[in-house]
Amino acid sequence: MSEKSSRTKYLAVSAALALGLSGFGAAALFAAPANAAPAALVDTDGDKLPDIWETQGYDANGDGVIDVNLPAMGANPNHKDLFVEMDYMQGLLPSSTVAFDRMVNVFATAPVTNPDGVNGIKLHLDAGTAGGSNYNLGGGNQVPYDSNLSPALSQTNAIKSANFDSKRAAVFYYMLWADDYDSSCSSGNAFALPNDTFIVTMGPRCGWTTTQDMQVGTFVHEFGHTLGLRHGGADDGNYKPNYLSVMNYSFQFSGVPRTDGTFYFGYSNVNPGSLNESSLNESNGLGSLAAGWKTKFYCAGSTTVTNTGPANQPIDWNCNGTASGTVSTDINRSNSKSTLLASNNWAEIQFGGGAVGGAGSLAESATPSAEQQVEHHEHELTKADWDKLKVGIKPAH
Numbered sequence: 001m002s003e004k005s006s007r008t009k010y011l012a013v014s015a016a017l018a019l020g021l022s023g024f025g026a027a028a029l030f031a032a033p034a035n036a037a038p039a040a041l042v043d044t045d046g047d048k049l050p051d052i053w054e055t056q057g058y059d060a061n062g063d064g065v066i067d068v069n070l071p072a073m074g075a076n077p078n079h080k081d082l083f084v085e086m087d088y089m090q091g092l093l094p095s096s097t098v099a100f101d102r103m104v105n106v107f108a109t110a111p112v113t114n115p116d117g118v119n120g121i122k123l124h125l126d127a128g129t130a131g132g133s134n135y136n137l138g139g140g141n142q143v144p145y146d147s148n149l150s151p152a153l154s155q156t157n158a159i160k161s162a163n164f165d166s167k168r169a170a171v172f173y174y175m176l177w178a179d180d181y182d183s184s185c186s187s188g189n190a191f192a193l194p195n196d197t198f199i200v201t202m203g204p205r206c207g208w209t210t211t212q213d214m215q216v217g218t219f220v221h222e223f224g225h226t227l228g229l230r231h232g233g234a235d236d237g238n239y240k241p242n243y244l245s246v247m248n249y250s251f252q253f254s255g256v257p258r259t260d261g262t263f264y265f266g267y268s269n270v271n272p273g274s275l276n277e278s279s280l281n282e283s284n285g286l287g288s289l290a291a292g293w294k295t296k297f298y299c300a301g302s303t304t305v306t307n308t309g310p311a312n313q314p315i316d317w318n319c320n321g322t323a324s325g326t327v328s329t330d331i332n333r334s335n336s337k338s339t340l341l342a343s344n345n346w347a348e349i350q351f352g353g354g355a356v357g358g359a360g361s362l363a364e365s366a367t368p369s370a371e372q373q374v375e376h377h378e379h380e381l382t383k384a385d386w387d388k389l390k391v392g393i394k395p396a397h
Contacts, residue, residue, distance in 0.1 A: 001364075029267075046080065067168075078114060085168065086140050087174070087177050090142060093142075097132055097134060099219075100127070112346055115301065146159075147203065154223045156197065157197075175352075181201050184380075189201070190225035195226045208383055208386075214223075220370055221246050235243065245266075253390075268345045269345070272286040277339070280317045282317050283323065285315040286315070292312075293311045295311045296309050297317065
């Protein structure tokens with residue numbers, strides 16, 4: 001195929017994509033004959049950003065002008081990329097780009113394989129001019145201050161519509177550093193699972209004293225929901241000692257403890273296996289896959305957290321002073337005994353939520369409607385929850 005005909009084909013495909021992706025919240029569909037499947041674009045690394053976008057840039061409206069220059073932003077068709085525009089209210093963007101470095105490192109060190117033979121996901125953060133040279137990709141805006149986004153979904157969508165270039169919608173996830181929403185004093189929300197939009201809300205309205213660890217952990221947590229991850233791994237059950245992820249409220253703000261004294265602010269990269277609370281083998285702890293990790297659990301009759309030693313070694317689940325035998329106890333304080341399922345998060349990442357992405361059937365990744373974008377879970381970690389957790393007490397829910 002000649003260079004001219006190749007370019008013509010590219011523009012035609014881009015124009016078809018633009019029909020569905022150029023507007024915020026629009027359905028993303030290729031024009032196709034009746035009963036025909038949408039044409040798939042080659043996506044070598046599986047990040048839902050077609051190779052042609054990552055090598056030539058993305059023309060959102062098919063006018064022959066590249067609207068999102070992915071190659072200049074460091075995209076690689078052989079290595080998974082995630083792009084996030086970060087808008088922010090005054091005083092709520094992390095004050096140091098070290099926080100951004102840490103977020104990027106979580107993804108860069110992920111045990112996710114790529115065609116280029118290098119593990120990890122390249123996270124591209126865009127805070128605009130506030131991000132300095134490393135985190136300025138031409139977006140990222142300070143938005144008018146609103147201490148309480150209410151109703152959260154419509155207010156967030158309105159801010160996004162006013163400040164986010166819709167031509168970026170197929171490439172960039174959108175997030176907002178805000179104060180509070182729906183008078184909830186919650187740490188954040190992703191609205192749907194998966195999705196293309198999320199908020200982090202730990203502002204002064206509810207009296208948060210926010211550390212960098214909390215900012216990093218909550219960004220990764222809410223982005224995780226946007227990427228399809230759940231509070232309990234296989235379900236939305238929480239405080240599971242075998243779920244070694246910042247998606248678990250036990251670790252969202254403080255990280256998952258390692259035996260070397262450091263803390264991990266990423267998603268679980270091992271699944272130690274299920275724990276049957278009616279039949280817990282104390283000698284096994286969490287099993288061999290938990291080598292290098294510590295964890296937390298709750299003793300029967302107590303709301304106070306118990307910190308373990310190496311989680312692959314014996315654990316005294318019923319807190320009777322002896323870590324041996326088989327015991328029955330509620331270790332995540334759910335007020336019932338069940339089988340606690342965890343997961344390996346990195347193996348479950350869903351690229352291309354909402355309007356993001358262009359490979360394969362775009363109809364499956366259209367932004368949910370307002371009716372569909374309800375909270376995917378009943379409760380996110382609140383200021384009151386954190387006040388209890390930081391002194392070792394489990395919240396009531």
